[in-house]
Amino acid sequence: TQLLEQSPQFLSIQEGENLTVYCNSSSVFSSLQWYRQEPGEGPVLLVTVVTGGEVKKLKRLTFQFGDARKDSSLHITAAQPGDTGLYLCAGGVPPGTYKYIFGTGTRLKVLA
Amino acid sequence: EAGVAQSPRYKIIEKRQSVAFWCNPISGHATLYWYQQILGQGPKLLIQFQNNGVVDDSQLPKDRFSAERLKGVDSTLKIQPAKLEDSAVYLCASRAFAARSSEQFFGPGTRLTVL
Numbered sequence: 001t002q003l004l005e006q007s008p009q010f011l012s013i014q015e016g017e018n019l020t021v022y023c024n025s026s027s028v029f030s031s032l033q034w035y036r037q038e039p040g041e042g043p044v045l046l047v048t049v050v051t052g053g054e055v056k057k058l059k060r061l062t063f064q065f066g067d068a069r070k071d072s073s074l075h076i077t078a079a080q081p082g083d084t085g086l087y088l089c090a091g092g093v094p095p096g097t098y099k100y101i102f103g104t105g106t107r108l109k110v111l112a
Numbered sequence: 113e114a115g116v117a118q119s120p121r122y123k124i125i126e127k128r129q130s131v132a133f134w135c136n137p138i139s140g141h142a143t144l145y146w147y148q149q150i151l152g153q154g155p156k157l158l159i160q161f162q163n164n165g166v167v168d169d170s171q172l173p174k175d176r177f178s179a180e181r182l183k184g185v186d187s188t189l190k191i192q193p194a195k196l197e198d199s200a201v202y203l204c205a206s207r208a209f210a211a212r213s214s215e216q217f218f219g220p221g222t223r224l225t226v227l
Contacts, residue, residue, distance in 0.1 A: 004154075006154075033216075040203070040221075041218075041219065041220055041221075042116070042203050042218025042219050042220055043155070043203075043218050044218070045215045045216065045217075048215070051119055056204075066116070088154050088155070097212075098143060098160075098167075098207070099157060099160055099167075099168050100145075100157065100216070101157070102147075102154035102155045103154050104153060104154055104155075105152065105153060105154045107152070
């Protein structure tokens with residue numbers, strides 16, 4: 001069974017601080033997606049990375065896919081209260097069935 | 113462009129009762145997913161459709177859960193009979209085409225409480 005473990009599970013920080021969320025597995029994934037979910041809503045896609053070692057930036061968010069395509073990280077610079085939410089990683093299961101395994105989730109709270 | 117629609121938004125039932133959820137994906141999206149999300153956890157895939165055919169239902173508890181996608185558009189997920197552990201948010205998602213970079217769009221979910 002493929003599992004994606006996220007750490008930390010919970011994170012409460014002050015506005016302006018930096019943070020990193022990790023998504024780890026022993027399995028190889030064809031792609032890795034990061035989502036943010038707010039209460040009462042479905043997850044919203046932030047980014048998709050498909051190549052080992054790939055780095056993508058989205059304003060203050062930096063995403064990295066591990067070289068072996070087994071892990072990923074999300075780094076937020078100068079966090080803002082609007083970044084509060086549940087962050088989920090999702091791994092694409094090869095060989096191209098387009099099935100996704102979601103991680104355990106990281107709940108982030110940014111205090112003003 | 114309209115998003116993924118789901119109904120009802122909330123449902124409270126007693127154990128052993130039946131319940132059905134409805135999903136209308138984004139127009140033209142061939143792939144449809146149903147996920148179960150228990151409070152505080154990541155979504156777990158229950159079933160994946162490609163048009164009106166089932167691609168993966170390996171994690172669907174088939175003794176009590178069933179799903180169909182009529183004419184490759186709308187889909188319904190049914191639970192009969194419900195158990196306490198079925199309390200969760202049921203999310204529907206759709207995507208336009210099969211590619212690693214294509215995006216899943218999620219509906220707002222149906223929150224089910226089983227008493």
